Structures are given as C-alpha cells and as structure tokens.
Amino acid sequence: MLKGIVTVSLKQDVLDPQGLAVQHSLQSLGYSEAQNVRIGKSIEIWLDESDLKKAELRLRKMCEALLVNSVIENYQIEILELPLELEE
Amino acid sequence: MLKGIVTVSLKQDVLDPQGLAVQHSLQSLGYSEAQNVRIGKSIEIWLDESDLKKAELRLRKMCEALLVNSVIENYQIEILELPLELEE
Known part of the structure; x- marks a missing residue:
C-alpha cells in the first residue's frame, strides 16, 4: 500500500478570488505580512500497489484523466511508502 | 520574503463526500488501485517577513484565527525561503 499526495495549484496567471478573499481577511485581522x-x-x-514507479505513472494518468484541469492548473506528485499500521 | 504552505486536511473520522465521489470516479475509469x-x-x-521562526508563529496564528476549522480539520505548516527572482 502506497500513499500518493497530489498538490493541485492554479497557474500563476489564473485569477484566484478565494485566495484574494482570504488575503483581505488576513489583513483585516492584522496579519499585514500576508x-x-x-x-x-x-x-x-x-x-x-507496491511498485513506486508504477504507482507514480498511474497517479500521473489519474491526474490527467480526472484530478487536474491542465488548462488552468499545475500539479505535483509525492508518493509515500506507509506500513499498514501507520496508515491514517 | 518567505513562502508559507499550509496543508489543511479533514480529520480521519470526518466524512469526505468529495473524496468519495472522486474515488468512485477513479474506479469507474479503471483505476481500481485507488x-x-x-x-x-x-x-x-x-x-x-525574514525571520523563519517568527513567520511560523504568525502563520500558526493565522491558521487558528481563519484558515483552519480545528473541530474537523488538521493542518501542517511548511515555510520556504525564496529569493525574489524565483517567486512564482
């Protein structure tokens, strides 16, 4: 059993209204450094799956098929090996 | 200038309908290993902010004040030092 972590972020030029709202809220709360x-x-x-390489390849396919909209988003993949008893 | 990354995840016992929907979609698409x-x-x-320690402390306060609902969510903080020209 492996654990894949996919981090999906908006591309740099894509507007992020949610991020902007959070930024304004943080500044109103006094966190002007944000x-x-x-x-x-x-x-x-x-x-x-037990093979790291194979898992990464399949995960990349999942990203392209469903998880990521490559027009507006970038993604990063990380794969961790976890013993069963440590799984969250 | 520092870059903080806050990863917010639902606690283990909290139901995640969005995750479940994605899991079912992946399986329908043939990714049965998901x-x-x-x-x-x-x-x-x-x-x-330039001080790593201070930045982490402030970021933690931001999480508690706004970014994270500690009743149902956990969070992890990572802070990166970025030269200005490498900023995204």
Whole structure:
C-alpha cells in the first residue's frame, strides 16, 4: 500500500478570488505580512500497489484523466511508502 | 520574503463526500488501485517577513484565527525561503 499526495495549484496567471478573499481577511485581522494568498487542493490517494514507479505513472494518468484541469492548473506528485499500521 | 504552505486536511473520522465521489470516479475509469481518497486544501501565503521562526508563529496564528476549522480539520505548516527572482 502506497500513499500518493497530489498538490493541485492554479497557474500563476489564473485569477484566484478565494485566495484574494482570504488575503483581505488576513489583513483585516492584522496579519499585514500576508502579501499574496493562493488556494489549491491537496488530494491524498491510498494506492493498492507496491511498485513506486508504477504507482507514480498511474497517479500521473489519474491526474490527467480526472484530478487536474491542465488548462488552468499545475500539479505535483509525492508518493509515500506507509506500513499498514501507520496508515491514517 | 518567505513562502508559507499550509496543508489543511479533514480529520480521519470526518466524512469526505468529495473524496468519495472522486474515488468512485477513479474506479469507474479503471483505476481500481485507488482505495481511499481524501481531499484537502493547500494554501500558499507569501509573507513579508525574514525571520523563519517568527513567520511560523504568525502563520500558526493565522491558521487558528481563519484558515483552519480545528473541530474537523488538521493542518501542517511548511515555510520556504525564496529569493525574489524565483517567486512564482
């Protein structure tokens, strides 16, 4: 069993109204050092697979097929090996 | 300038209907190895601050004040030092 983590973020030129709203809220709360906020997704997928390379390839395909809109989003993949008893 | 990354995930016992929907979609698409899917947020915040320790403390306060609902969510903080020309 492997755990894949896909971090999906909006491309740099894409407007992020949610991030902007959070940035303004932080500044109203006195956190004036918060200069720019972007909000993306963090998708955790437990994979019934033991081969790291194969898992990464399949995860990349899942991103392209469903998880990521490549017109407006970028993604990063991380794969962790977890012993069963440590799984969340 | 520092970049903080806050990863917000639902606590283990909290139902995640969005994750479940994605899991079912992946399985319908033939990715039967996708056993469990949880969807969280990845929040990037550029901080006008140079002290790593101070930035982490402030970021933690932002999480507690606004970014994270500690009743149902957990969070992790990561802080990166970025030279200005490398900022996204």
